[in-house]
Amino acid sequence: MSEVESFFKSAFSVDNVIFGFDGGDLKILLIQRGAAPYRGKWALPGDLVYPNEDLDTAAERVLEQLTGLRGVYLEQVRTFGAVDRHPLGRVITIAYFSLIKISDYTVTPASFAQSAKWHSVSKVGELAFDHNEILDSCLKRLKRKVRMAPIGFELLPPKFTLTELQLLYEAILAPPKGIDKRNFRKKILSTNLLHDLNEVQEGVAHRPAKLYQFDKDKYEQLVAVGYSFDI
Amino acid sequence: MSEVESFFKSAFSVDNVIFGFDGGDLKILLIQRGAAPYRGKWALPGDLVYPNEDLDTAAERVLEQLTGLRGVYLEQVRTFGAVDRHPLGRVITIAYFSLIKISDYTVTPASFAQSAKWHSVSKVGELAFDHNEILDSCLKRLKRKVRMAPIGFELLPPKFTLTELQLLYEAILAPPKGIDKRNFRKKILSTNLLHDLNEVQEGVAHRPAKLYQFDKDKYEQLVAVGYSFDI
DNA sequence: TGCCTTTGTGTCTTTGCAGCACAATAATAA
């Protein structure tokens, strides 16, 4: 094999850490591998990138094939390329994470996922390939990003209570002493990005909470004028 | 060509944004391309990744071939993989940045750089490929990272004055109104990571400044106990 | 009607950041 040929005997894939939130725990969607290598092991959903496909597109495709969802929040994190990371050849992988509303995910529509299941990130065991390392990277990125951009809302239903929002932040950031309710509300409301819907929860056995909605248009207007979210 | 073969008809490269600081401007090292495509254009130093080479290693190799330097600060930033980003085929590239002491760089030791030259980042023109976009990403990353980790010192000589350090931060962060001298000194000295050498500048036509040195050992001890640099 | 659970709210203290001016030091020129 010529040197030039050997350069091209390599491939790249995308792996996607798909985050969801069930009201208590931060979760990720894992698939159980049906084929070697690592048959039977849990792994991040991923696939080789098609020759004429952009990287982001490939990550979107992986997500859609697994969940049927399109247009969700997606972010590239970093690339893993250790020579021996894939037993069958030189495959580097570009890691992404996405944020979906867990209620939108119904059932596996497709294909390569014999079984897909939500796992609490705090209880993820040993994964195939270098996927634990990839997960760590993506989780770190999420922790940083969720404070610098209003992406947490991608994990919540359109209407939510302030308590739900706080639980989400606590699940992601896992601060040692929790978050102070009054200070959290003060800070989040002072952004003026939450729209008070003048509706309340129904069917709860206690004082019902008010429902809010994230005002994306307003956020984008502010960003255009130099605003930067910080929580 | 079979589908499997076509998956493997692709390659990956690394591109390295090499930052230096000359006391006033933040600079990057660019090479002028001697071959098509983009012959004659300035470009980031980069190369294909060898089949049996890790990504970080490839980035280090590119740097060493160009500067002769080893063991410098290096960080992966992100991966660029648009289908049409390379005119000759599907080549995705993993972008890195490195920080070197500009005085350590003497002359081009090697090879693929017909001419390498420092360019002020503020005066970089149109580059080959998508290298302007890559540069933007790396610069943004540097701006963020230099505030979260004591990496600025990688760009300065071992002994430096507080004014030099401040000029470096101003060159990187380019804050609208400059940085206040007293507040900067207060903050940087309060980290207790600068070792006062009890030496002063010599041969300057004004009051000589004290020389300091970054205490890397101390920093690493603190990090091990949960400290996080923030400036 | 009373009980249970969760929501919603204000104040005080502490900490960090921004803004600001002038005397001390060394080289150089007169």
Added chain:
DNA sequence: TTATTATTGTGCTGCAAAGACACAAAGGCA
């Protein structure tokens, strides 16, 4: 030797944001 020039080194005062903290109000349920 003295004056000039350039740059260093230093402290205080608001102001804004963050952290700590407790209790009445609302609704379902027994």
